[in-house]
Amino acid sequence: NRVGVEGKGESVWLGWFLAKSLNDFSAVCDHRNEVDRAEKYRGHAKLLVKNLEKNAWDGDWYIRAFFDDGTPLGSHRNDECQIDSIAQSWSVISGKGKEERAKLAMRSVDEHLIKREEELVLLLDPPFDNGVLQPGYIKGYPPGIRENGGQYTHAAAWTIIAFALLGDGEKAHEIFSLLNPINHTRTNEDVERYRTEPYAVAADIYSNPTHVGQGGWTWYTGAAGWMYRAALENILGFKKIGDTLEIEPCIPRDWKEFEIVYRFKTTTYQIKVENPHAVSGGTISIEMDGITLAINRIELVDDGETHNIQIVLGGGES
Numbered sequence: 085n086r087v088g089v090e091g092k093g094e095s096v097w098l099g100w101f102l103a104k105s106l107n108d109f110s111a112v113c114d115h116r117n118e119v120d121r122a123e124k125y126r127g128h129a130k131l132l133v134k135n136l137e138k139n140a141w142d143g144d145w146y147i148r149a150f151f152d153d154g155t156p157l158g159s160h161r162n163d164e165c166q167i168d169s170i171a172q173s174w175s176v177i178s179g180k181g182k183e184e185r186a187k188l189a190m191r192s193v194d195e196h197l198i199k200r201e202e203e204l205v206l207l208l209d210p211p212f213d214n215g216v217l218q219p220g221y222i223k224g225y226p227p228g229i230r231e232n233g234g235q236y237t238h239a240a241a242w243t244i245i246a247f248a249l250l251g252d253g254e255k256a257h258e259i260f261s262l263l264n265p266i267n268h269t270r271t272n273e274d275v276e277r278y279r280t281e282p283y284a285v286a287a288d289i290y291s292n293p294t295h296v297g298q299g300g301w302t303w304y305t306g307a308a309g310w311m312y313r314a315a316l317e318n319i320l321g322f323k324k325i326g327d328t329l330e331i332e333p334c335i336p337r338d339w340k341e342f343e344i345v346y347r348f349k350t351t352t353y354q355i356k357v358e359n360p361h362a363v364s365g366g367t368i369s370i371e372m373d374g375i376t377l378a379i380n381r382i383e384l385v386d387d388g389e390t391h392n393i394q395i396v397l398g399g400g401e402s
Contacts, residue, residue, distance in 0.1 A: 086220035100174035173246035205240035228292030241310035248318035253364030368398035
């Protein structure tokens with residue numbers, strides 16, 4: 085909260101977020117025939133992305149922010165918070181980061197922030213402690229507690245989405261499993277370490293050596309909604325836009341099939357996805373009620389009937 089206390093600081097991850105928001109909202113302007121406004125938003129988004137790529141790339145990942153005096157945060161030059169996950173995941177989610185850089189940035193997240201032995205996906209590393217950087221209240225937490233180098237689950241959910249958007253179904257599902265609270269309570273020893281409910285997403289899980297694996301702030305986090313979206317929309321690929329439905333999975337290659345039963349008003353859609361070619365995604369055929377559809381788009385109708393949809397995957401990541 086003190087990175088830009090003088091009004092001159094810059095947030096890189098919010099740059100990605102704003103660029104995506106502007107482009108998305110420009111489509112609304114197009115729909116309203118507000119041509120000048122749409123072009124203004126697209127132009128500003130383009131300038132944002134240009135400056136992000138020019139100034140925020142750190143060699144293997146994107147910087148998180150710049151202080152008022154231009155000092156970077158989330159850079160290999162820092163003693164603390166050398167890498168932050170959100171700037172990386174949003175370079176992918178925004179669809180605006182250079183492809184090779186975004187892929188390398190997420191590989192860096194995998195290397196530096198995913199702690200498989202501890203079953204944690206960290207927000208940043210190393211934590212703030214005794215260094216010269218003064219980012220604000222985050223430094224008031226002990227190292228490895230909450231946002232200060234622990235798992236901030238809200239941000240961790242975005243890593244699932246980013247890997248899925250890159251077509252890596254294995255990594256997306258692996259991280260979802262790491263975040264799934266039920267997997268933190270499989271044994272009595274796990275329960276003693278986790279110390280929170282197995283049926284509610286925890287906002288934070290600590291990496292501090294004296295509290296490693298302990299959860300906190302359950303029932304009070306937007307991470308629950310993001311995890312649900314990541315599972316349904318990005319892994320299973322269920323995407324409803326208006327009254328249309330698209331199924332674009334990004335799953336582990338060893339998944340043979342899965343099913344979704346979806347109720348649209350008074351109508352039931354029974355969806356079966358088969359994966360005979362052991363791929364992560366890519367649809368080669370889609371049928372509804374035995375009729376082959378030309379495109380992967382289902383027009384939802386409220387006719388009170390039950391419709392059967394069969395999708396066969398192939399041609400994606402193998």
